[in-house]
Amino acid sequence: QSALTQPASVSGSPGQSITISCTGTSSDVGNYDFVSWYQQFPGKAPNLIITEVSRRPSGVSSRFSGSKSGNTASLTISGLQAEDEADYYCCSHAGYTNIFGGGTKVTVL
Amino acid sequence: EVQLLESGGDLVQPGGSLRLSCAASGFVFNTYAMNWVRQAPGKGLEWISSILSSGYDTYYADSVKGRFTISRDNSRNTLYLQMHSLRADDTAIYYCAKGVKGAYPDWGQGTLVTVSS
Numbered sequence: 346q347s348a349l350t351q352p353a354s355v356s357g358s359p360g361q362s363i364t365i366s367c368t369g370t371s372s373d374v375g376n377y378d379f380v381s382w383y384q385q386f387p388g389k390a391p392n393l394i395i396t397e398v399s400r401r402p403s404g405v406s407s408r409f410s411g412s413k414s415g416n417t418a419s420l421t422i423s424g425l426q427a428e429d430e431a432d433y434y435c436c437s438h439a440g441y442t443n444i445f446g447g448g449t450k451v452t453v454l
Numbered sequence: 455e456v457q458l459l460e461s462g463g464d465l466v467q468p469g470g471s472l473r474l475s476c477a478a479s480g481f482v483f484n485t486y487a488m489n490w491v492r493q494a495p496g497k498g499l500e501w502i503s504s505i506l507s508s509g510y511d512t513y514y515a516d517s518v519k520g521r522f523t524i525s526r527d528n529s530r531n532t533l534y535l536q537m538h539s540l541r542a543d544d545t546a547i548y549y550c551a552k553g554v555k556g557a558y559p560d561w562g563q564g565t566l567v568t569v570s571s
Contacts, residue, residue: 379555390561438555448498
């Protein structure tokens with residue numbers, strides 16, 4: 346049950362697009378279309394922004410999109426805004442368990 | 455509106471025990487799977503346990519298996535986490551979350567467990 350691999354940090358200028366990768370194995374990301382993404386601000390609980398690889402829950406900005414190829418899932422933030430500066434976590438279902446990524450800090454330059 | 459309110463976090467000595475509770479409201483509790491997720495200070499999220507709606511099916515991360523027990527009382531709309539043999543690396547904010555298969559749209563505010571002598 347090793348954590349999924351995410352880059353520790355990603356940065357971009359306002360208006361740019363950034364992509365955060367989430368690499369797992371054929372036992373988790375590669376085997377299930379149940380990959381979720383969370384946004385977390387300091388001192389707050391996580392907020393679900395993507396579920397089932399690419400589905401946005403109601404109320405989540407269309408600037409957030411998800412995809413998956415093989416054992417790697419990705420979150421893309423388009424039209425980066427200052428308010429997007431936060432920590433982002435992926436999470437994959439893995440049969441009888443669920444596994445989070447180590448988290449990525451997004452900085453808006 | 456879904457509300458999840460954790461309680462029970464405290465300072466406990468290594469080897470000690472603690473029971474966390476999560477009071478749920480705003481949805482039909484006995485129809486949803488529930489989960490515990492923790493976050494050590496300055497660290498990432500870690501899924502630790504899930505329980506299906508009936509309470510009969512439970513799942514655990516290897517890091518807590520055999521030490522922690524998840525349960526629920528559907529008559530009281532409450533989720534529990536009984537923790538034994540606590541270690542320093544169990545120090546974390548413990549969140550309860552509603553959902554399945556890693557997709558948790560609703561979270562509580564968390565309760566802090568500190569394991570230290």
